[in-house]
Amino acid sequence: MATKMTGAQIIVEALKREGVEIIFGYPGGAVIDIYDELYRTPEIKHVLVRHEQGATHAADGLARSTGKVGVCLVTSGPGATNTVTGIATAYMDSIPLVVLTGQVPTKLIGNDAFQEVDITGITRPCTKHNFLVKRVEDLAWTLKAAFHIARTGRPGPVLVDLPKDVQQAKTEFHWPEEIRLRSYNPVYEPNKRQVEKAYRLLEASTRPVILVGGGVIASGAHEEVRELAELLHIPVTMTLMGLGGFPGTHEYSLGMLGMHGTYYANMAVANSDLIIAVGARFDDRVTGKVDAFAPMAKIVHIDIDPTSIQKNVRVDVPIVGDCKRSLARLLEIIKEVGRPSKLWKEQFKEWWEQIDIWKRRYPLTYKQDGNHIKPQFVIEKLYELTKGEAIVCTEVGQNQMWTAQFYKFDKPRTLLSSGGLGTMGYGFPAAIGAQMANPDKLVLDIAGDGSIQMNIQEMATAMDQRLPIKVIILNNGYLGMVRQWQELFYDRRYSAVQFATIPDFVKLAEAYGAVGFRATKPEEVEPTLKKALETNNLVLVDIHIAPEEGVFPMVPAGRATTEMILV
Amino acid sequence: MERKHTLSVLVENTPGALARIVGLFSGRGFNIDSLCVAETLDPTLSHLTLVTHGDDMIIEQIIKQLRRLIDVYKVVDVTEEGEFVEREMALIKVRAEKETRAEVLRMCDIFRCKVVDVSPRTYTVEVTGPESKIQAVIELLKPIGIKEIVRTGLIAMKREKKTT
Numbered sequence: 001m002a003t004k005m006t007g008a009q010i011i012v013e014a015l016k017r018e019g020v021e022i023i024f025g026y027p028g029g030a031v032i033d034i035y036d037e038l039y040r041t042p043e044i045k046h047v048l049v050r051h052e053q054g055a056t057h058a059a060d061g062l063a064r065s066t067g068k069v070g071v072c073l074v075t076s077g078p079g080a081t082n083t084v085t086g087i088a089t090a091y092m093d094s095i096p097l098v099v100l101t102g103q104v105p106t107k108l109i110g111n112d113a114f115q116e117v118d119i120t121g122i123t124r125p126c127t128k129h130n131f132l133v134k135r136v137e138d139l140a141w142t143l144k145a146a147f148h149i150a151r152t153g154r155p156g157p158v159l160v161d162l163p164k165d166v167q168q169a170k171t172e173f174h175w176p177e178e179i180r181l182r183s184y185n186p187v188y189e190p191n192k193r194q195v196e197k198a199y200r201l202l203e204a205s206t207r208p209v210i211l212v213g214g215g216v217i218a219s220g221a222h223e224e225v226r227e228l229a230e231l232l233h234i235p236v237t238m239t240l241m242g243l244g245g246f247p248g249t250h251e252y253s254l255g256m257l258g259m260h261g262t263y264y265a266n267m268a269v270a271n272s273d274l275i276i277a278v279g280a281r282f283d284d285r286v287t288g289k290v291d292a293f294a295p296m297a298k299i300v301h302i303d304i305d306p307t308s309i310q311k312n313v314r315v316d317v318p319i320v321g322d323c324k325r326s327l328a329r330l331l332e333i334i335k336e337v338g339r340p341s342k343l344w345k346e347q348f349k350e351w352w353e354q355i356d357i358w359k360r361r362y363p364l365t366y367k368q369d370g371n372h373i374k375p376q377f378v379i380e381k382l383y384e385l386t387k388g389e390a391i392v393c394t395e396v397g398q399n400q401m402w403t404a405q406f407y408k409f410d411k412p413r414t415l416l417s418s419g420g421l422g423t424m425g426y427g428f429p430a431a432i433g434a435q436m437a438n439p440d441k442l443v444l445d446i447a448g449d450g451s452i453q454m455n456i457q458e459m460a461t462a463m464d465q466r467l468p469i470k471v472i473i474l475n476n477g478y479l480g481m482v483r484q485w486q487e488l489f490y491d492r493r494y495s496a497v498q499f500a501t502i503p504d505f506v507k508l509a510e511a512y513g514a515v516g517f518r519a520t521k522p523e524e525v526e527p528t529l530k531k532a533l534e535t536n537n538l539v540l541v542d543i544h545i546a547p548e549e550g551v552f553p554m555v556p557a558g559r560a561t562t563e564m565i566l567v
Numbered sequence: 568m569e570r571k572h573t574l575s576v577l578v579e580n581t582p583g584a585l586a587r588i589v590g591l592f593s594g595r596g597f598n599i600d601s602l603c604v605a606e607t608l609d610p611t612l613s614h615l616t617l618v619t620h621g622d623d624m625i626i627e628q629i630i631k632q633l634r635r636l637i638d639v640y641k642v643v644d645v646t647e648e649g650e651f652v653e654r655e656m657a658l659i660k661v662r663a664e665k666e667t668r669a670e671v672l673r674m675c676d677i678f679r680c681k682v683v684d685v686s687p688r689t690y691t692v693e694v695t696g697p698e699s700k701i702q703a704v705i706e707l708l709k710p711i712g713i714k715e716i717v718r719t720g721l722i723a724m725k726r727e728k729k730t731t
């Protein structure tokens with residue numbers, strides 16, 4: 001007979017069995033038993049954050065940078081509600097998390113007990129699934145299921161609510177090595193016929209584009225994308241979430257498409273006759289006005305989640321399956337048919353000539369001015385100095401878009417950015433998670449002066465863990481992205497986009513024991529960034545950029561993607 | 568084109584499963600015209616009959632979104648599956664004064680309704696059938712004076728093939 005274990009012991013044991021090495025959390029009465037167990041478990045590194053939102057973003061940063069499931073642990077009530085933004089952020093971007101929340105004892109549930117909140121009710125619409133564990137006997141199975149659901153199919157956050165009495169009760173421990181859920185069976189293998197149809201469309205096409213989305217990163221299909229593009233000589237564009245899924249420096253890369261995409265990416269998509277969308281969900285920031293989106297194109301759509309297909313745009317060949325396996329199948333067919341690469345090149349020759357005209361006409365660019373530091377210049381310099389090797393987190397707003405445009409991401413899992421929810425305050429705690437999981441890599445957070453203040457308290461967490469993260473604040477003194485909209489669409493009525501008080505970021509860094517640098521003139525940018533990169537400590541770099549610089553190209557919301565405002 | 572669809576849904580009999588389904592409809596702005604929930608032969612599964620409406624793309628999304636829920640075992644669009652039987656029950660409390668009592672009874676007879684409760688001034692009538700029949704009875708009783716109606720919502724089942 002197996003020895004009996006408490007719920008808290010089972011929880012910690014389950015984390016070990018799932019290979020969890022790092023968790024992020026914040027204690028409280030409802031999880032004190034689990035914390036007591038962690039006290040005795042050196043194999044699991046617990047990172048004590050300063051706010052539970054920080055814990056969820058840090059777990060998310062760990063997940064995005066490694067592909068593993070991120071885990072956090074918080075107490076009931078306010079601890080649980082503080083995780084909601086982080087959970088919703090992960091949900092929108094399909095990031096695997098397991099969030100463990102303490103709950104009041106089962107007999108008090110529903111009583112408005114102290115620090116009770118219906119967290120499974122609150123997070124139902126922003127989790128892939130959630131559980132309230134009412135019996136200690138269900139605990140091991142539930143935790144196994146939580147990890148399984150989080151990481152398989154279309155990944156996402158799973159919350160497990162753990163009443164205090166369940167943590168304290170005892171039972172025999174049985175760990176299910178395998179788990180089967182009769183109501184949950186994601187489809188990985190594509191339908192062969194559908195892939196053959198896709199191939200036929202390729203043969204018939206003269207103006208194809210490959211559209212790479214976040215699903216390529218999730219499924220690790222970047223090699224397959226590259227092989228397809230190179231074999232057939234097809235241009236590739238990426239969504240914000242797809243950046244790194246195809247090398248940004250590749251001659252076939254058109255960069256990002258959509259609202260702040262390149263002119264040539266948007267023109268290519270608009271004029272294409274075939275879009276091969278791989279793990280992308282045709283978000284409105286990508287399509288612009290849907291009726292005007294790629295009017296001549298047939299669409300092949302590979303996605304593991306059938307709800308993503310045919311949701312926003314009509315699809316000609318839906319392929320439900322994993323990106324990697326579906327592309328592998330397509331590549332097999334291509335090789336079986338064995339059409340010479342030269343023929344494909346010939347087939348798309350005119351298309352490339354057209355694209356090259358677009359590229360030359362409006363390259364991605366910005367105007368230098370001698371007095372102000374241009375943010376795009378800062379990103380270019382960062383790219384140069386880091387040789388494109390860093391893991392780059394961003395906050396949200398202009399800083400995020402300049403990063404997406406001017407840092408060339410060659411590898412998957414190197415850009416960590418909140419795309420779907422657009423959560424200001426995401427980048428810095430995500431950088432903490434990424435740096436914890438990748439101690440030997442350079443981790444940057446490219447921030448705005450507004451966003452960085454949303455989770456600035458995590459400076460202390462980074463210092464606790466001695467994380468040499470480099471936070472580059474593109475300080476325009478504005479909530480710049482909102483200001484840009486007000487400038488362009490609200491007659492420059494700058495309503496509530498300027499803070500009266502901005503902290504001295506250099507002193508702030510010093511207050512935490514970190515290092516602060518500042519650059520206010522263009523010639524200071526390079527030396528300051530170099531100093532920052534050479535400093536083996538948490539660094540905040542306050543870069544005063546041109547205050548009213550805009551992000552261009554820009555497609556006004558609700559307009560066709562060909563109606564771009566250019567520099 | 569907007570159309571009514573009757574969906575038959577099997578879900579895990581767990582707390583929260585129904586909330587998830589209802590939340591999906593409200594959260595995504597889908598319509599629920601009626602909803603019936605009950606146990607099945609297998610106590611671990613519940614059966615839901617859900618009537619909704621929308622154009623083809625919306626119905627497709629509704630079905631896919633339902634299937635995406637971890638607790639949902641099976642979704643069948645009964646409307647698309649060919650022949651099916653659908654039934655609903657309504658209790659209708661109708662004014663039955665001296666001069667109308669006979670007429671109400673006559674109508675019950677024609678539509679094979681049952682009178683399940685009688686008071687000096689009312690009859691309560693039970694009517695079962697497809698939605699069209701319920702609607703017809705309601706329309707005919709309206710002029711006489713309906714005091715209250717309670718309907719169960721629709722349930723549906725696929726017809727078996729008549730040939731082997």
Ligand SMILES: Cc1cc2nc3c(=O)[nH]c(=O)nc-3n(C[C@H](O)[C@H](O)[C@H](O)COP(=O)(O)OP(=O)(O)OC[C@H]3O[C@@H](n4cnc5c(N)ncnc54)[C@H](O)[C@@H]3O)c2cc1C
Binds near residue numbers: 154218241
């Ligand atoms: C200020 C701001 C501006 C923005 N501007 C732009 C812009 O100009 N351009 C832009 O592109 N985005 C922009 N975004 C981001 C945008 O909001 C969306 O987040 C993004 O476009 C979605 O990317 P995606 O389609 O790749 O989908 P994701 O959200 O990454 O979804 C991934 C898809 O892949 C599927 N998938 C997951 N795993 C697999 C697998 N193994 N196999 C197959 N499929 C899988 C999922 O089911 C899902 O459908 C902006 C965001 C912000 C905050």
Ligand SMILES: Cc1ncc(C[n+]2csc(CCOP(=O)(O)OP(=O)(O)O)c2C)c(N)n1
Binds near residue numbers: 395398399449476
């Ligand atoms: C939590 C949150 N609140 C509000 C917004 C709306 N919003 C989007 S961008 C932006 C401005 C961001 O300012 P800053 O961090 O300084 O970045 P900048 O655009 O100036 O680079 C705001 C307020 C948001 N995305 N997230």
Ligand SMILES: [Mg+2]
Binds near residue numbers: 474480
């Ligand atoms: Mg700003």
